[in-house]
Amino acid sequence: MPDPTLNPSVMDGVVLRPMTSADLPLAHALSAELRWPHRQADWEQVFAHAEGTVAERDGEMVATGLRWRWGERHATIGLVIVTPACQGRRIGHRMMSALLDGLEDHTVLLHATAEGRGLYERLGFVRTGELRQHQGAAQPAPLVALPPGWRLRPAGLNEAPALQALDAAARGMPRDALICELLGSADACVVLDHDSEPRGFAMLRRFGRGHAIGPVVAPDAEGAKALIAHLASLNAGHFTRIDIDFASGLAEWLESIGLLRVDAPTTMVRGTPLAKMPGGPALFAIVTQAMG
Numbered sequence: 001m002p003d004p005t006l007n008p009s010v011m012d013g014v015v016l017r018p019m020t021s022a023d024l025p026l027a028h029a030l031s032a033e034l035r036w037p038h039r040q041a042d043w044e045q046v047f048a049h050a051e052g053t054v055a056e057r058d059g060e061m062v063a064t065g066l067r068w069r070w071g072e073r074h075a076t077i078g079l080v081i082v083t084p085a086c087q088g089r090r091i092g093h094r095m096m097s098a099l100l101d102g103l104e105d106h107t108v109l110l111h112a113t114a115e116g117r118g119l120y121e122r123l124g125f126v127r128t129g130e131l132r133q134h135q136g137a138a139q140p141a142p143l144v145a146l147p148p149g150w151r152l153r154p155a156g157l158n159e160a161p162a163l164q165a166l167d168a169a170a171r172g173m174p175r176d177a178l179i180c181e182l183l184g185s186a187d188a189c190v191v192l193d194h195d196s197e198p199r200g201f202a203m204l205r206r207f208g209r210g211h212a213i214g215p216v217v218a219p220d221a222e223g224a225k226a227l228i229a230h231l232a233s234l235n236a237g238h239f240t241r242i243d244i245d246f247a248s249g250l251a252e253w254l255e256s257i258g259l260l261r262v263d264a265p266t267t268m269v270r271g272t273p274l275a276k277m278p279g280g281p282a283l284f285a286i287v288t289q290a291m292g
Contacts, residue, residue, distance in 0.1 A: 012057075012089060013057050013058060014055050014056070014057045014062070014063075014086075014089070014091055014094070015055070015056050015057075016053055016054070016055050016094060016095070016098050017053070017054060017056070018051075018052065018053060018054075019047070019051075019052025019053055019054045019064065019066070020052075021044075021047065023052070023054055023061065023064075024040060024043045024044055024047060025040060026061045027043055027052075027054070027061070027064045027079075027081075028040040028043050030061065030062075030063075030064055030081045030083055031043070031064075031079070031081055033083060033084070034081060034084075036081075037207075037208030037209050037241075038079075038207075038208060039207075039208065041206070042207055042208065042288075043079075045181075045185075046066065046068075046078075046079070046288065046290060046291060047066065048181070049068050049177060049178055049181070049291070050066040050067060050068050051066070051067050051068075051069070052064065052065065052066045052067075053065050053066075053095060053098050053099060055082075055091055055094070055095060057086060062082065062083045062085075062086045062091065063080075063081060063082040063083065063086065063091050063092070063095050064079055064080070064081045064095075065077065065079065065080040065081075065095040065096065065098070065099045066078055066079045066080075066099075066290065067099045067103070068178075068291055069103075069106075070173040070174055070175050070178075071173060071174040073105070073106055073107060073173075073272075074106060074107050074108075074109070074172075074173035074174070074274075075103050075106045075107070075108045075109070076108070076109045076110060076290070076291055076292040077096070077099050077100075077108060077109075077110045077290075078110060078111070078288070078289060078290025078291060078292075079290045080092065080095060080096065080099070080110075080116065082095070092116070092119055093119060093122075093123075096119065096120070096123055097123075100123065100270075105271075106271055107173070107269060107270070107271035107272045107273070107274060108125075108269065108270045108271055109173075109267070109268070109269050109274065109292050110125065110268055110269075110292075111131055111265040111266065111267055111268070111286075111289040111290075111292070112125075112265060112266045112267075112268050113265060114266075117266055117268070120268050121268075123270065124270045125268040125269060125270045126268060126269060126270070127266055127267070127268055128267050128268065128269045128273060128274070129245060129246065129247060129266075129267040130245075130246040130247075130264055130265070130266055130267060131243050131244065131245065131246060131263075131264065131265045131266075131267060131286070131289065132243070132244050132245075132246045132251050132261050132263075132264055133241065133242075133243050133261065133262050133263035133264070133265070133289075134241070134242050134243075134244065134251070134254045134255070134259035134260060134261050134262070135209075135239065135240065135241040135242070135259060135260070135262055136239070136240065136258045136259050136260050137237055137238065137239060137240070137258055138232040138233075138235050138236050138237070138238065138240040138257060138258055138259060139232070139236060139257045139258035140232075140233045140236045141228070141229035141230075141232045141233050141236075141257045142229065143226075143229060143230075144222060144225045144226035144229050146222075146223075146226055149194055149195050150192065150193065150194050150199075150223075151192075151193050152190050152191070152192060152193070152226060152227065152230055153190070153191055153193055154188070154189070154190060154191070155183065155189035155190065155191045155201060157183060157184065159183070159191065159198065160176075160179065160180045160183050162198045163179050163183060163189075163191075163198070163201050163217075164176045164179045164180065166198065166199075166200065166201060166217045166281050167179050167215060167217055167283075169276060169277040169280040169281055170215075170217045170276050170277075170280065170281045170282055170283040171215075171274070171276070171283050171292065172274035172275050172276050173274065173292075175291075178287065178291065179215075182203055182205065182215075182287070183203075185205070186203040186204060186205045187204045187205060187206065187211065188203070188204040188231060188234055189201060189202070189203045189204075190202055190227055190230050190231060192218055192219075192223050192226065192227055199218070199219050199223070199281065200216075200217050200218035200219055200223050200224070200227060200281055201215075201216075201217055201227070202214070202215070202216040202217070202218075202224075202227035202228060202230075202231055202285070203215060203231075204231040204234060204235060207241065207288070208241060209239045209241070210235075210238050210239025210240060210241070211235050211238060211239065211240050211241070212240070212241045212242065212243075212288070213228055213231050213232065213235075213240060213241070213242040213285060214242060214243060214285040214286055214287050214288070215283060215285060215286060215287050216228060216242075216244075216283070216284040216285035217281045217282070217283055217284070218281060218282065218284055219280075219281050219282070220282075221248060221249055221250060221284070224248065224250065224282075224284040224285075225250065225253060228242065228250075228254075228284075228285070229257070232257055232259070240259060241259075242254065242259060242285050243285060243286050243288070243289055244284055244285045244286075245267075245282075245283065245284060245285075245286075246264070248282070248284045248285075250284060265289055
């Protein structure tokens with residue numbers, strides 16, 4: 001029988017193993033223990049695109065972590081959770097080591113809490129920016145005037161290739177399966193057109209305590225405001241969340257429509273820095289902090 005002390009996945013009675021769909025109810029319970037807003041439906045949606053790992057101690061799940069591979073050179077990591085009763089035992093370090101295994105030649109993106117940032121730095125991640133999480137009961141937003149030739153319109157289900165290309169150019173990594181799935185499941189998806197050519201888009205989706213706006217891809221801040229204002233007005237009076245790139249300069253404007261800042265995670269990358277296409281669209285709001 002193998003000596004468990006020689007197995008890097010078995011230490012201090014903690015066993016790491018692949019996550020399965022049967023683990024999702026307990027994974028959801030772990031996130032609820034930390035007061036994270038995810039519904040089990042949110043876990044199911046993100047797990048459909050992920051490779052997950054769980055840690056068990058004495059047969060009880062005590063930690064989770066997910067990674068998403070986007071194309072051959074990119075990945076994101078998120079939903080790294082250690083139950084408070086087991087924190088301080090290097091379980092988070094072991095979880096991250098398992099998630100990073102096989103990603104040595106990848107650019108890996110994550111969004112770090114203040115508590116996790118030190119661990120990620122020790123694993124080779126560097127700070128590249130910040131997010132601002134805004135949420136609240138959205139107010140009807142004044143329409144943003146667009147220049148001649150520009151308009152907003154609903155997205156068609158046949159437009160997945162165009163939206164996938166815009167997302168890849170803005171995020172710096174291909175996420176075709178994710179964008180296709182979100183297009184089919186979003187409550188609303190609006191496209192920013194210039195002379196009948198899609199130049200940006202945004203989605204309103206069920207998430208957590210209500211709805212989330214994201215991703216938001218646009219050529220500039222005014223285009224992003226037009227997209228967000230439209231979706232915020234659709235969801236006026238209801239709980240709405242949006243996670244923006246702080247460098248976007250949208251924070252003050254979001255507060256003016258009732259979406260107040262509640263958190264500021266750090267954007268971190270290991271590997272080649274992400275780069276959007278020169279002259280192309282920018283990612284103003286992410287899908288989720290886990291998937292980027």
